[in-house]
Amino acid sequence: MPGAAIRPFRREDTEPVVALWRAAGLVVPWNDPYRDIERKLTVQPDLFLVAEDDGGAVVGAAMVGYDGHRGWVNYLAVDASRRGEGLGAAIMAEAERLLIALGCPKLNLQVRSTNQGVIDWYRSLGYEPDHAVSLGKRLIADAPDQ
Numbered sequence: 001m002p003g004a005a006i007r008p009f010r011r012e013d014t015e016p017v018v019a020l021w022r023a024a025g026l027v028v029p030w031n032d033p034y035r036d037i038e039r040k041l042t043v044q045p046d047l048f049l050v051a052e053d054d055g056g057a058v059v060g061a062a063m064v065g066y067d068g069h070r071g072w073v074n075y076l077a078v079d080a081s082r083r084g085e086g087l088g089a090a091i092m093a094e095a096e097r098l099l100i101a102l103g104c105p106k107l108n109l110q111v112r113s114t115n116q117g118v119i120d121w122y123r124s125l126g127y128e129p130d131h132a133v134s135l136g137k138r139l140i141a142d143a144p145d146q
Helices: 011-023 033-040 087-101 116-124
Strands: 004-008 048-053 058-066 071-078 107-109
Touching: 004 058, 004 087, 011 033, 011 058, 011 071, 033 058, 048 087, 058 087, 071 087, 087 107
Parallel strands: 071 107
Antiparallel strands: 004 048, 048 058, 058 071
C-alpha cells in the first residue's frame, strides 16, 4: 500500500482517530467515541488498527475484535483524500490476517442499511449479507438522554 503503514493504535492517535470517524459520519450521539476508545483499550488493544501515512498522519482506523466465536470490525474509516487507493482494503486484509492468526472462523460487520455505497464496497471485498437481523440493547448509556 503506497504511502501508509498499518500499526496498532497509540493513545496519541485519539484526537486524529476521532476526527477521522467524525469526518466519515461514524459518530452518532448515542456512541461516545472517546468512551469507545477507552473501552477498546481494555479489550484486545492490539486489534485496534491505525493507518499512518509517511508523514505520521492518521489516514485510516478500525476497531477489530474476536469473542471466540466471531470476529468483528467496527469504526472502519479512511480519510476522504485517500479513498480509492486501497487503504480500506488493506486495513480489512490486516484485520482478517490477525483474526485468522487467532483462529477466528468468520468475520462479521455491521453497516447501516442506508449506506449502500459502503455495502457495495464490502461486497467487492467478498462480504455478503447474512440475512440475519441485528438486535441491540444499550447496557451503559453514553449520552444522558438514552
